[in-house]
Amino acid sequence: MPVTLDRERFVATMKEQAQIGGTEGGGLHRLALSDEDKEIRDWFAAQMDAEGLETRVDEFGNMFGRRKGTDPDAKPVLVGSHLDSQPYGGIYDGAMGVIAALELVRTLNEHDIETEHPIEIVNWTNEEGSRFQPAMQGSGVWAGAHSLEEEYAKTDADGAVFEEELERIGYKGDEPVEPREEYEAYLELHIEQGPYLEENDKDVGVVTGIVGFTWGGLTFHGDADHSGPTPMHYRKDALVAAADVITQIRRIPGTLGDRTVGTVGYVDVKPNSINIIPDEVTITWGFRDPDDEIVEEAFQRVLQEAEWAAEREGVEWEWNERMRAPSVTFSDKCVDAVQEAADDLELDSMRIFSGAGHDATHLHSVCDTAMVFSVSENGKSHNESEYTSWDDCYSAASTIVNAAVKLAGGE
Incomplete structure (x- = not known):
């Protein structure tokens, strides 16, 4: 019983x-x-x-x-x-x-x-x-x-x-x-x-x-400048590069598997002022899937997307993987x-x-x-x-x- x-x-x-x-x-x-x-x-x-x-x-x-x-x-x-x-x-x-x-x-x-x-x-x-x-x-x-x-x-x-x-x-x-x-x-x-x-x-x-999952962070380094007089083609906007990658983290799972999920849960913008072009932005990624190979593919994809976004905006970038669990x-x-x-x-x-x-x-x-x-x-x-x-x-x-x-x- x-x-x-x-x-x-x-x-x-x-x-x-x-x-x-x-x-x-x-x-x-x-x-x-x-x-x-x-x-x-x-x-x-x-x-x-x-x-x-x-x-x-x-x-x-x-x-x-x-x-x-x-x-x-x-x-x-x-x-x-x-x-x-x-x-x-x-x-x-x-x-x-x-x-x-x-x-x-x-x-x-x-x-x-x-x-x-x-x-x-x-x-x-x-x-x-x-x-x-x-x-x-x-x-x-x-x-x-x-x-x-x-x-x-x-x-x-x-x-x-x-x-x-x-x-x-x-x-x-x-x-x-x-x-x-x-x-x-x-x-x-x-x-x-x-x-x-x-x-x-x-x-x-x-x-x-x-x-299995991967957690990590991406930081983009641009140039802070006045948001009024600075022409668009002069700008190196760290937030624009980060925003491009955020969008891709939302889309990557749909190309990989039925159980794949991806999340940006943290964004830090500096100097975070309405009148200043952002010069440093940190975001996080998180991908999960039952298949470790898919997790690895998602990880590689987000690094590639970050590289492309940085090139488009003319900014520097760096990354660190904070946790990986099989x-x-x-x-x-x-x-x-x-x-x-x-x-x-x-x-x-x-x-x-x-x-x-x-x-x-x-x-x-x-x-x-x-x-x-x-x-x-x-x-x-x-x-x-x-x-x-x-x-x-x-x-x-x-x-x-x-x-x-x-x-x-x-x-």
Whole structure:
């Protein structure tokens, strides 16, 4: 028989966490290593202590809580996500995965259910990458994808240093940032952040993998000059070159694949005055696709477009790739456990590839991994209007809890 979560408690806990960093628009503003992040971390630590978990915090602020299994030699099953948010984001993104992991432990304790394998729950540091880059930072350092010292030195837009901020909020732990043992599996629950489950009238998504992506920046250097007396043919306008490339980033995906997407999410114009021709403009690119070769082609195309735009406008340009993540295909063992859990709960599911990066991207290199998606109404995310009904939240949480129990050898 499937394990049954306390729906009322799960919803109440989701609402409780949403108050920490909650916005007037009903969203969440809880940036990594902010005061609000400290508050939610303190809250989460208290919840783990209340359930009798063995807790630890590593040197990068990743938080773990372990429930013992009956076999002391069995490898643990890891379940979790992240508690940081985007600027004025939604209350479900990331946080629901941590709350579901907490409810997993609460439910096992409440019903005296033992598991052969230990179950460990986790809150990863700075998954969002909105204040400090890159995204999925904590899991990336833990899994060996990033250098600890290099990530410690990262700064935010105001010049605050990551390591100093981690120390300021009291979450630079003593544990090494690495797997301290082998893991049986990792499961992560997340909202879909896309329209496919809703469009197909499904209850839950069985995630089979994650798209690959490239993030980077382009800077164009022109000449600042008076916008009135300067003839058009004298101008070296950095913004014109940048605008040409922005348009192409919107168009490139349509020439590559059905799942290819491209975004310019940041523009910085200097001196940003109505009466001055812009002399320096920085924009970002982001391309994603399940096929790594398509991601590489998009990357090469944007560099070519930048070169052509700079030549047309007579400006200089430079670029840097800030992050590259290969696509990931999850293990059959974990995907099948999620599918069986959804079937046992009589939920109408579909297999789906994630269009967004998640901590599971890095965990895939450490152990067998899979994810569960809940329905996202209208596919909205990363803003205050992000919405998933409590029924859909509960269905997804129930799925990951039962999948984790299966993998952990629940009795």
